[in-house]
Amino acid sequence: MTHNTPLSPRPLRRLSDSTRRVLTAAQLRAQGVTAAETNEQCRPGGSWQQILPGVFLLHPGPPTSEERLHAVLSYAARSSFRETPAGATGAAGVAGVPAQPHADEPRPAPRYTDAVITGLAALTLHGFSSAPPLPSLDTIDVLVPRMRRLRTVGCARIVRSAAMPTPSYVTGLPVAPVPRALADAVGELADAGAVRRLLTEAVRGGHTEPAAVVRELTQARLLNRPHVVDAVDSLLAEGRAIAEDHLYRMVREYALPDPVWNVDLRLPGGPHLGGLDAYWPEQAVAVELDTRAPRQEDDALWSEYARKREMLERLGITVVHLTPKKLRDSLEQQAAVVRTALMASCDRDPAAYVVVLPR
Known part of the structure; x- marks a missing residue:
């Protein structure tokens, strides 16, 4: 020819x-x-x-x-x-x-097997305003299984993964879930402000929960970088503020009795029992928001949390454990859980007397 x-x-x-x-x-x-x-x-x-x-x-x-x-x-x-x-x-x-x-x-x-868009391109596809527009990206990150024989070339940057995530599909394209995409993006960013903006938008925009993000950052071994740790602290604070807003809205919209907010409990003349996000003294019912993230160094914090809950329940105080995800996804159901605990107080033995102090 x-x-x-x-x-x-x-x-x-x-x-x-x-x-x-x-x-x-x-x-x-x-x-x-x-x-x-x-x-x-x-x-x-x-x-x-x-x-x-x-x-x-x-x-x-x-x-x-x-x-x-x-x-x-x-x-x-x-x-x-x-x-x-x-x-x-x-x-x-x-x-x-x-x-x-x-x-x-x-x-x-198209059906793309063993290839998933991740990193900044994935965040842009997920609708992040703090992620750069696609035309400005010199390279597009793509996840592949670790054993694939591929090299980074041209506009394709290969990111290897021991476990491929189940992708979301955006405009028909396989895209990494937000927590994984964030971890892959953050791993390539040295700009502390850019990292903080991405993590904050992830929570504030309702894309994911702080715990899921921190779990991915931990698996990617990124929590030894000071600018990432600082951004995670801001992320957790943002997540707590949003969860507290949902808790206030739950009490208001579902006509629950007004609790006392953000209090510490003590035994009379005795030790400090711990802080609570909401407490109904007459019914001895407490709500605690769990906005902690799974970090390796938090083992002691997990143990302390379990000890506090066990001590309160021994004193006859019912502790309702709520997470940001539960409040975001099923507010009415969580209100029903709290209401049931309040109504059940009539059938329980009286709780021990505790001193309630503002936190």
Whole structure:
């Protein structure tokens, strides 16, 4: 074959109908386009271009953000299109490979196996205003299993993972859940302000809970970086403030009796029993918000929390344990739990007398 040999007319016409098409070399071959024909199209001044190794953009202009995302996934994935049923034959006559549609036919939905967008690009797709816009990102992070033999190249930055997360799907693309995407983004950021803004938006925007973020940061071994630790402290404070607002709203909207807020309990002339977020003295019912995050150095704090709860319950005080997630996702149900505890106080033995002090 020479460079003047005409290309196979049907595959080329079909592939050229789309001005926003990203295909791999294997997908082109499946449509009857040989390597020589692909190289010819990608010559200087040609109609196509190679955007990543083995991945081609079927128009000469710069790729859109969507095309870059698909290109990165196509480069990293084991498989990039849904398979047709066994024995089926596409229009190109290749069994098991879907045919490329005409311009007026629906395109088969991509299925990217073992490849998930993560990092800043994932946060942008999740709607983070503090994440940079996709066109400004020089590279797009993509998660792959640890044993995959891939290298970072061009706009694709390979991030290896021992355990692949279950992706969310944003505009049909597999995207890492927010906590994992945050950890992968933070691992590449040295700007303390940028880290703090991302973590704060994650909680304030309702994308995730502080505990889930800290768990991922711990697994990524990022909590030995001072600027990350400072941002996590701000994150936990933000999470507590939001949880407290939900608790106030629960009492108000579901007509619970007014408690005393943010108090310390002591035995008369005795030791300090601990602080509570809300307490109903007449019913001896307490609410405690658990806004702690799972950090390795918090073992002692977990033990202290358990001791406090056990001591209060020995004194006849019912402790209702609420988390930010419970308050965010099922406020009415949590109100019912508190109301039940208040009503049940009539059937319990009187609690020990305790001194209630403002905290």
